[in-house]
Amino acid sequence: MNGNGKGKASRPRLSVVGGGAWGVALSTAAASAGTEVLLYSRRELELRSGMVRTDDLAMIADHARTILLAVPTTHVRELARELGDHLDGHHVLVHGIRGLVPRPSSDPSFDGEELATISAVLREETPARRFGALGGPVLTEELAAGAPSVMAVASHYPEVIEEIRNTLGGANLRIYPSDDLIGLEWASALVSILAIAMGFARGAGVGAGLVAGFATRGVHECARVGVAAGAVERTFLGLAGFGDLLAAMSQLNRPEVRLGHALASGESMESALAKIGQRIEAVELAPRVAAFAARHKVVAPILSTVAHGIVAGHPVDDLVNALMTQPISGNA
Amino acid sequence: MLRLVERPPIFHFNEQRADLVRAVVDRVVAEARDPIFLLNDAAYHEIRRLELAGKPDEVTRWRKLARMLGGLDKERATEILREKATWYCEDVNGNFDRRVYAFASRVLPAGMSVFLRPNVVTERGPLEILRGDAMADRIVTSGAIAHIRKLTEVGTVVYVPTHLSNLDSPVFAYALQAAGLPPVTYGAGKNLFTNPVLSFFMRNLGAYRIDRRLRFELYKHVLKAYSCILIERGFHSLFFPGGTRSRSGGVERKLKLGLAGTGLEAFIRTSQAKPRKVFFVPATINYMLTLEAETLIDDWLSEQGKARYIIEDDESTRLDRMTAIARKLAQMEESCAVRFGQPLDPFGNEVDDRGVSHDARGREVDPSTYVERDGKPVLDHVRDGQYTRELGEEVMKHYLKDTIAMPTHVVATAAFALLRKRMPSADLFSLVRRREEVVVPWQDFVDEIDRTQRKLVDLENRESIVLSSAVRGATPTELLADAERALNGYHSHAILRTRETGVALLDPKVLLYYQNRLAAHGVAWHGGIAR
Numbered sequence: 001m002n003g004n005g006k007g008k009a010s011r012p013r014l015s016v017v018g019g020g021a022w023g024v025a026l027s028t029a030a031a032s033a034g035t036e037v038l039l040y041s042r043r044e045l046e047l048r049s050g051m052v053r054t055d056d057l058a059m060i061a062d063h064a065r066t067i068l069l070a071v072p073t074t075h076v077r078e079l080a081r082e083l084g085d086h087l088d089g090h091h092v093l094v095h096g097i098r099g100l101v102p103r104p105s106s107d108p109s110f111d112g113e114e115l116a117t118i119s120a121v122l123r124e125e126t127p128a129r130r131f132g133a134l135g136g137p138v139l140t141e142e143l144a145a146g147a148p149s150v151m152a153v154a155s156h157y158p159e160v161i162e163e164i165r166n167t168l169g170g171a172n173l174r175i176y177p178s179d180d181l182i183g184l185e186w187a188s189a190l191v192s193i194l195a196i197a198m199g200f201a202r203g204a205g206v207g208a209g210l211v212a213g214f215a216t217r218g219v220h221e222c223a224r225v226g227v228a229a230g231a232v233e234r235t236f237l238g239l240a241g242f243g244d245l246l247a248a249m250s251q252l253n254r255p256e257v258r259l260g261h262a263l264a265s266g267e268s269m270e271s272a273l274a275k276i277g278q279r280i281e282a283v284e285l286a287p288r289v290a291a292f293a294a295r296h297k298v299v300a301p302i303l304s305t306v307a308h309g310i311v312a313g314h315p316v317d318d319l320v321n322a323l324m325t326q327p328i329s330g331n332a
Numbered sequence: 333m334l335r336l337v338e339r340p341p342i343f344h345f346n347e348q349r350a351d352l353v354r355a356v357v358d359r360v361v362a363e364a365r366d367p368i369f370l371l372n373d374a375a376y377h378e379i380r381r382l383e384l385a386g387k388p389d390e391v392t393r394w395r396k397l398a399r400m401l402g403g404l405d406k407e408r409a410t411e412i413l414r415e416k417a418t419w420y421c422e423d424v425n426g427n428f429d430r431r432v433y434a435f436a437s438r439v440l441p442a443g444m445s446v447f448l449r450p451n452v453v454t455e456r457g458p459l460e461i462l463r464g465d466a467m468a469d470r471i472v473t474s475g476a477i478a479h480i481r482k483l484t485e486v487g488t489v490v491y492v493p494t495h496l497s498n499l500d501s502p503v504f505a506y507a508l509q510a511a512g513l514p515p516v517t518y519g520a521g522k523n524l525f526t527n528p529v530l531s532f533f534m535r536n537l538g539a540y541r542i543d544r545r546l547r548f549e550l551y552k553h554v555l556k557a558y559s560c561i562l563i564e565r566g567f568h569s570l571f572f573p574g575g576t577r578s579r580s581g582g583v584e585r586k587l588k589l590g591l592a593g594t595g596l597e598a599f600i601r602t603s604q605a606k607p608r609k610v611f612f613v614p615a616t617i618n619y620m621l622t623l624e625a626e627t628l629i630d631d632w633l634s635e636q637g638k639a640r641y642i643i644e645d646d647e648s649t650r651l652d653r654m655t656a657i658a659r660k661l662a663q664m665e666e667s668c669a670v671r672f673g674q675p676l677d678p679f680g681n682e683v684d685d686r687g688v689s690h691d692a693r694g695r696e697v698d699p700s701t702y703v704e705r706d707g708k709p710v711l712d713h714v715r716d717g718q719y720t721r722e723l724g725e726e727v728m729k730h731y732l733k734d735t736i737a738m739p740t741h742v743v744a745t746a747a748f749a750l751l752r753k754r755m756p757s758a759d760l761f762s763l764v765r766r767r768e769e770v771v772v773p774w775q776d777f778v779d780e781i782d783r784t785q786r787k788l789v790d791l792e793n794r795e796s797i798v799l800s801s802a803v804r805g806a807t808p809t810e811l812l813a814d815a816e817r818a819l820n821g822y823h824s825h826a827i828l829r830t831r832e833t834g835v836a837l838l839d840p841k842v843l844l845y846y847q848n849r850l851a852a853h854g855v856a857w858h859g860g861i862a863r
Contacts, residue, residue: 081693084691084693084695085695088697088698088701089679089697089698089699089700089701089702089703089704090701090702090704106729107854108732108733108791108794108796108797108852108853108854109852109853109854109855109858110854111794123692124692124693125692125693126691126693127681127691127693127695127697129679129680129702129719129722130715156718156721156722157714157715157718158714158715159712159714159715
């Protein structure tokens with residue numbers, strides 16, 4: 001008997017791909033909710049009961065209909081291609097990856113690079129059609145510790161949302177639904193860029209009022225960029241946008257926040273990244289998003305400041321001054 | 333010319349006519365959750381419509397029914413629902429006459445001119461028509477024809493072409509025949525059946541009637557069940573998923589699929605019993621000149637500008653225009669081109685010529701796995717609606733790749749680019765209001781055509797568009813002459829004219845219409861058009 005939808009399972013089943021802290025935290029939450037979890041990881045892990053590790057993607061595909069992906073953006077295409085060999089149309093793929101993937105444009109009117117969502121990459125690399133994404137202010141450590149948390153799941157298919165709520169949701173994890181998959185994916189990626197700006201503002205000693213001002217305007221900017229990509233504006237004002245940013249602002253050890261803080265203190269990018277000890281995808285994503293905004297004629301001064309000012313190591317006062325002298329457009 | 337596969341399913345259509353109605357009505361009745369609601373809804377809409385149409389007797393009958401609905405038990409309500417569904421289904425039901433098909437096949441391309449020049453029949457009689465006409469030879473077919481022909485033998489093919497003109501159905505029907513593909517059944521607006529010639533051929537060549545005035549649920553259920561059962565029974569079908577003709581002249585950028593969505597339902601229903609594959613074939617119908625260009629662009633501009641733009645009514649009579657366009661198109665090489673795209677399964681996967689689906693990485697995939705629950709195929713309206721929307725997105729990508737650029741599109745694109753250079757701050761409405769004002773130096777115009785043509789060649793090399801032979805092989809000067817010859821003389825007035833002083837852009841509105849065909853490709857200006 002298996003849980004892939006072809007037989008009856010006594011307990012819900014979930015496969016998780018990604019043995020990093022985030023993948024383990026998601027697996028732990030699912031196991032706590034009574035789900036039988038099979039976790040794909042190439043390295044040995046210490047796991048609580050209800051979770052089993054494998055390094056075989058065929059077993060991942062066979063264990064459950066729903067597969068949760070929690071891998072770095074840079075690995076997702078290769079991994080999806082490998083996983084795709086074991087999938088068919090009945091599988092449901094949900095990811096918790098905060099990022100966008102550059103690829104050559106498929107739009108005949110634009111001969112350049114475009115940004116694809118993770119679900120678009122999954123569509124290109126696997127035979128699956130039903131996708132979902134996780135987002136929102138849930139923190140890895142809190143989720144792993146079983147602390148009460150809130151997250152969002154988005155999909156165009158209500159059954160995907162149901163499946164995630166059944167396998168992952170529990171007494172300590174409330175999962176809010178959205179049908180704006182593109183919006184949630186873009187919001188999650190763009191908030192990680194704003195998180196650098198928030199860390200930078202704190203490191204630069206910017207007052208709390210101005211930080212809040214930049215945060216609010218930053219979310220509005222992200223919403224405008226997201227709308228140009230096909231998202232719904234209100235998604236950015238909810239859990240996956242504002243909610244996630246509020247969590248980032250209070251989380252001083254979040255890598256993006258630490259990076260911004262270090263850069264504001266005059267540290268070089270290389271040295272800051274070395275201290276943090278991991279790759280931060282938002283650094284490479286920021287200039288791509290700024291180029292996307294420019295191409296779509298979206299005014300995005302804060303995202304551009306991260307892309308071309310903060311990351312490039314420009315002086316703090318110049319950057320704050322540049323933002324403070326931007327022409328005012330739109331409503332408060 | 334004609335290489336039809338053996339015994340296309342539609343040849344057996346008439347044997348199934350009565351049974352088809354029974355099957356449709358059985359399904360509509362069996363799946364009606366609330367027969368009294370359906371009848372009430374129908375009564376409300378029909379009374380309103382018939383009152384306006386001045387049909388008091390029918391209004392009285394519906395009123396009587398509406399009054400008694402409250403006191404009916406479910407059994408009697410179901411009985412009445414069955415009667416009404418039968419009546420509407422009989423009205424929709426099509427017909428296929430093999431003799432008419434054989435006649436149409438034999439006399440084609442003359443038969444084609446019947447569609448294009450209905451006045452000829454009344455004025456000169458059928459013998460005149462049989463002499464033939466060069467028009468139909470001007471319709472060129474290309475694309476995945478051999479591939480599709482094989483698929484017609486292993487499943488039901490649902491064609492979903494672009495829609496520009498009322499000529500599209502007969503042109504597409506002809507294109508199928510010219511390509512050696514079996515005839516299709518398709519829904520045509522009841523208004524098109526008022527033309528006696530068109531009606532005769534449509535009625536006998538598999539068209540069923542859709543009355544767009546009937547907007548109540550019962551009628552929608554009947555139509556949906558009818559089109560679904562046709563596909564289930566293997567009748568290859570044609571739908572225009574854009575719904576209406578493209579007003580702007582641009583390639584459709586939003587598709588609802590509508591009745592075409594019943595292709596997925598038919599696939600699931602047959603998977604539950606006797607599996608039958610369903611394939612969607614995107615196609616583009618491309619014209620050097622569009623019959624209704626002026627009316628359509630007027631519609632589009634008035635919609636875009638609301639009160640800012642007022643339609644100038646300068647239309648000639650329809651028959652005159654149809655004759656004129658037939659004559660004009662007959663003078664031109666490749667004046668109409670139908671391109672058949674890559675066949676897809678209902679989930680947007682490409683299908684090989686054995687009917688096997690492949691994902692984007694080329695892996696074989698069983699389409700029934702997308703709709704199974706606990707190992708069995710099931711209908712799920714919400715899920716299936718989303719699958720259909722995603723299929724629509726795939727179809728639109730194919731529309732762009734399979735658009736055929738014609739000389740009129742290229743020259744109009746160059747003309748509009750020059751017009752915008754001349755008036756850089758003008759908005760759409762200021763640009764199209766100009767008449768007889770802008771004359772562009774001849775060399776500038778030819779250079780701009782050259783630039784446009786180069787961009788198109790680049791796009792074609794990236795398989796993002798197809799160039800008609802008249803565009804691919806021509807010099808910019810030849811393209812200008814070709815387009816000028818086409819555009820002037822058919823429309824109600826000259827559109828652009830080469831003079832001693834340069835090229836005069838006489839009707840920016842019509843130029844806008846033709847350049848819009850290349851807007852979604854990023855070649856022409858996309859002001860106002862969704863990309």
